[in-house]
Amino acid sequence: MVYPPLAGTCTRCGSALHSRAPLSLQRTIAWLLAGLIAYVPASIYPMLLTSTLFERQESTILGGVVDLLHHGSFGDAVIVFVASVVIPIGKFLAILYLVRAVGQHRALSAHQRQLMLEIVEFIGRWSMIDVFVVAILSALVQLDSVATINPGIAAVSFALSVVFTMLAAQSLDSRLIWDGSETGT
Amino acid sequence: MTNRIEAAEPDIRPMRQGLMSRISLVWLVPVLALVASLALAWQNYSDRGVLIEIGFKNATGVEVGKTQLRYRDVSVGTVERVTFSEDLSQVIVQVRVEKDIAAFIDADALFWVERPQVSVRGVSGLGTVLSGVYVNGFWDATIGEPEHRFTGLGAAPLVRPGSRGISIVLRARNGNQLSAGAPILYKGIRVGVMEAPSLTASGSDVVSNGFIEAPYDALVTSATRFWDTSGFEVSFGAGGVKLDVESLASLLEGGVTFETLVSGGGPVETGVTFPIYESEAAARKSLFHDENAELLTVATEFGESVGGLVVGSEVRFRGIKVGEVSELTMRVVKSGAKRAVLLRAALQLRPGNLGLGQDATTNEALVLLQDYVVQGLRARLTSANILTGELIVELVELPKAKAAVLDLSAKPYPLVPSVDANLSDLTATAEGVFKRINALKVEELIASAIGVLDSVNGLVASDGVKAVLPELTAPLAEARVILAELRGAGAGARVNATRSAAEGAASGSRQPPQNCRPWQSSLKNLRSGPRPCWQAMVKNHGWSRPVSTPCATLARPPKP
Incomplete structure (x- = not known):
């Protein structure tokens, strides 16, 4: 809270005080764009480089999902698909929607949009599951020529994409959601 | 709280209008991300490597995206596509080769599919049993005119391009001892290899290219002789039987060995032709006359x-x-x-x-x-x-x-x-000697000898003989007693005296004197004494038969 009242600057640190986070929308959009860009190589390039005695395999995210489906692991395929495709893309869409909806009347009320932002922020910290899996696998499976798993460039891109999306969600000043809303306060 | 905010209206001023304050620095992040992504994509594209095509007769085990192209056992590319040539006579394997290596792949590059191979020389390509086949490439280290279309070899080349050594041509009367990959030995050490033999244009000889690796190529001079060591050689001479086997490999797949038998040979050039002699002896003999001398x-x-x-x-x-x-x-x-x-x-x-x-x-x-x-x-x-x-x-x-x-x-x-x-x-x-040896009735002789021996065996083992032996001792003892008696009675002297008296009497008158009679009769008894005893023995024990049979056999002349 602003102290003392009516002061334009913080008496403790001297930084300027703003009623709304400055350039919040711009920063959100910039982070979102960065996240989107990072997501492209994450889906194109291989996530895992698996070399076993017999063969060497590079699997992308979607390729992995297809492989899992082929092997009949329907549940695993759904988990991977949801965690690596649905959720990131859902977050992008959600943030985009929230940015667009600032100061406008939409089907979703300000309450619902606030909830949406909170959900996006909450999910953000759990979106690294893919990266964790890759990190753990590559740390564990280093059996030289018998079997080796190495992270691909997509793992880095995916992690960056998650980080950028989280930053985008955080950059969005939630007060903007309520601006122009009659239900204010 | 809210009350305080309501109570104190904050001092709200519009933000300063400056370029830096209107555009967020965060925009740098997506720009950087974009640049990085594009750079990555460009790098990937530019590093994609060069596509070369290799035609093979067949592509057993070659898999798209998996089979590698290897150079000195290092992967330098991956098979991207496998298609057929237009006339379907060849399998075209398209390989994406790493860019920095592709420059070296020029017209002299050789490609073949490495497969597991078991031969007399050993097992090769064992690793491909598990990992699958790979395309092996070999080229020299000079950068030449780039080439994108190659014809693959059916098997690994025996002599790798660019290896140092000397190429020679070996000529033989027949190709029995020549086979692709057969070793060229020097003092039993493998120093080179022969390639597949081929007939000369006239068909009179078989020639095969041979390659002797450096540094052994220096051993080949104009005085060098090559001879065949395939198979084994059995020689029979004054020194007995001699078995020569050079090595197991050359026994099975042939091979030649060479040696410089005399000094004074000059260096030879690549492509020189050497005859292959049948044996070391023939090679040595050949030294003393020039092959090309007029006859x-x-x-x-x-x-x-x-x-x-x-x-x-x-x-x-x-x-x-x-x-x-x-x-x-x-x-x-x-x-x-x-x-x-x-x-x-x-x-x-x-x-x-x-x-x-x-x-x-x-x-x-x-x-x-x-x-x-x-x-x-x-x-x-x-x-x-x-x-x-x-x-x-x-x-x-x-x-x-x-x-x-x-x-x-x-x-x-x-x-x-x-x-x-x-x-x-x-x-x-010699013929006469052999004829006489042939005329010998060896079989009959042996047969009758066997018959005789059988009869003797039968006789010795017969019960009669066994029974007779103890009984023989009795008459012998009797005879001994009689002899002793006679000796004791001075029979010998008396007989002599009687004889001389009788002779005297006989010379005097033919009539023996009366007193001679008892002596005469006792003499008769003495003479005929043992005979009845023998006769009894023969009659009682019936042992005349076993004795008479072999005697008859022996007496009979051999059958013609």
């Missing part, structure tokens, strides 16, 4: 059989080989009303071996031979080996022989007069 061909005719003389038989002069028989023909001649067949042997003589030096010409040799013939040189068949009946032609000097000259006008070759060998006598004698 003097003369002929000689024999009236007798030349069985045992073959093309290639030696011609010796004073025990030294001077040439060999090159052909054997027959010629019909008329001697009066009769027709006779003469056997003509063409002899190839090496002037150098006749004592004229290595540079002697055939004409010089012919003149020399003429002189020799006048002095009594004749051709004669001689047995080289009594057991095999092998014959050689010997040039002998018989000064007492009927005068003759070298017939220079004879066609097709000058004719050297010959003398009959005394071979026939030897043959006749």
Whole structure:
């Protein structure tokens, strides 16, 4: 809270005080764009480089999902698909929607949009599951020529994409959601 | 809280209008991300490598995206596509080769599919059993005109391009001992390899390219001789039986070995041709005459059989080989009303071996031979080996022989007069000996000997003999007693006295005196004493039969 009242600057640190986070929308959009860009190589390039005695395999995210489906692991395929495709893309869409909806009347009320932002922020910290899996696998499976798993460039891109999306969600000043809303306060 | 905010209206001022304050620095992040992504994509694209096409007869085990192209066992590319050539005669394997390596792949590059291979030389490509096949490539380290279309080899090349050494051509009479990959040995060490043999254009010889690796290539000089070591060699001679096996590999797939047998050979150039001799002995022999020296061909005719003389038989002069028989023909001649067949042997003589030096010409040799013939040189068949009946032609000097000259006008070759060998006598004698040995009735002799031995065995083992033996002792004892009695009674002396008396009496008058009678009768008893005893024995024990049977057998003459 602003102290003392009516002061334009913080008496403790001297930084300027703003009623709304400055350039919040711009920063959100910039982070979102960065996240989107990072997501492209994450889906194109291989996530895992698996070399076993017999063969060497590079699997992308979607390729992995297809492989899992082929092997009949329907549940695993759904988990991977949801965690690596649905959720990131859902977050992008959600943030985009929230940015667009600032100061406008939409089907979703300000309450619902606030909830949406909170959900996006909450999910953000759990979106690294893919990266964790890759990190753990590559740390564990280093059996030289018998079997080796190495992270691909997509793992880095995916992690960056998650980080950028989280930053985008955080950059969005939630007060903007309520601006122009009659239900204010 | 809210009350305080409501109460104190904050001092709200519009933000300063500045470029930096209106555009967030965060925009740098997506720009950087975009640049990085594009750079990554560009790098990926530019590093994609060069696509080359290799045509193979078949592409067993080649898999798209998996099969690698390897150079010195390092992966330098991956198979991207497998298609067929337009006429379906070849499988085209498209390989994406790493960019920095692709520059070296020029026209001399070789490609083949590495597969597991088991041969006499060992097992190769074992790793491909598990990992699958890979395309092996080999090229030298010079950057040449880039090439994108290649024809793959069916098998790994025996000689890798660019390896240092010397290429030679090996020529042989037949290809039995030559096979692709057969080793070239030097003192038993593998120093080179032979490639697949091929026939010469005329079809008379088989040639094979051989490659001797550095540093062993220095061992090959113009005085080097190659000989065949394939299979094994059994030689039978004065030293007994000798078995020669060079190595298991060469036993099974052939091979040649070489050695520089004399010093003084000069260096040879790549592509020089060497003949392959049949054996080390032949190779050594060849040293003493130049293969290319001119040969003097003369002929000689024999009236007798030349069985045992073959093309290639030696011609010796004073025990030294001077040439060999090159052909054997027959010629019909008329001697009066009769027709006779003469056997003509063409002899190839090496002037150098006749004592004229290595540079002697055939004409010089012919003149020399003429002189020799006048002095009594004749051709004669001689047995080289009594057991095999092998014959050689010997040039002998018989000064007492009927005068003759070298017939220079004879066609097709000058004719050297010959003398009959005394071979026939030897043959006749040997034949006689063998005939007599053959006529021996060995089987019958053995059969009857076996019969005799069987009978003797039967006799000795028969119960009769066993029973008789103890009983024999009784009459013997009796006889001993009688003898003792006689001795004790001084019978001998008395008999003698009686005899002398009787003789005296007889000489006096033919009538014996009366008092002689009792002595006479006792003498008769003594003489006939043991006989009844023997007769009883024979009658009682019936042992005359076993004895009589072998006796009869022995007495009978052997069956014809």
